[in-house]
Amino acid sequence: GAVVSQHPSWVICKSGTSVKIECRSLDFQATTMFWYRQFPKQSLMLMATSNEGSKATYEQGVEKDKFLINHASLTLSTLTVTSAHPEDSSFYICSATLAGGPDTQYFGPGTRLTVL
Amino acid sequence: DAKTTQPNSMESNEEEPVHLPCNHSTISGTDYIHWYRQLPSQGPEYVIHGLTSNVNNRMASLAIAEDRKSSTLILHRATLRDAAVYYCILRDHDMRFGAGTRLTVKP
Secondary structure, eight states: OOOEEEEOSEEEEOTTOOEEEEEEESSSOEEEEEEEEEOTTSOOEEEEEEETTSOOEEOTTOOTTTEEEEEEETTEEEEEEOSOOGGGOEEEEEEEEETTSOSOEEEOOOEEEEEO | OOOOBOOSEEEEETTSOEEEEEEOTTOOTTOEEEEEEEOTTSOOEEEEEESSSOEEOSSOEEEEOTTSSEEEEEESSOOGGGOEEEEEEEESSSOOOOOOEEEEEEO
């Protein structure tokens, strides 16, 4: 089946630093990748949708200058949390859609970000 | 956006069938109904999807109402590993999740 990986699986950083999270589709090409954020006991919140080679589309209320998304290839998207603060601590999850296939989403295992 | 409504939580006994309902009264004709589940501290996992006809796979069955305004995910024999939050989603141009149903399976 289609596999999506994320790296790192967890990260702890100091307030004010930037953190990059990678999302890779391992055995398929993904035309579209999605980034979500999930706080404890809550559902996933869509942050942005990114298509390979174009700018990401951000959800209302998500700061595009703070959450930088790059989707440079059909197998890799990155999310950079710039100038991270404790309130950015969350579980970040990416998903990918199989190029040319049905719209089934394949999710990564998530990245736990803790900002001190 | 098409929206879905699910009960917040359900309980089941191990080895018994579980029927997880989802209402989607504003579904459009081209919306696929997708189900995912999420175990604690993991990314969601695809379960099943369908458009109009009932669907079966090795994980579950999906029963879709004739008017498509509701659907039911059926786990034929719940196991402890099926304890998770189950999300019903209408696949249009993006993937917004509702609150889902937290399924508890009792031994």
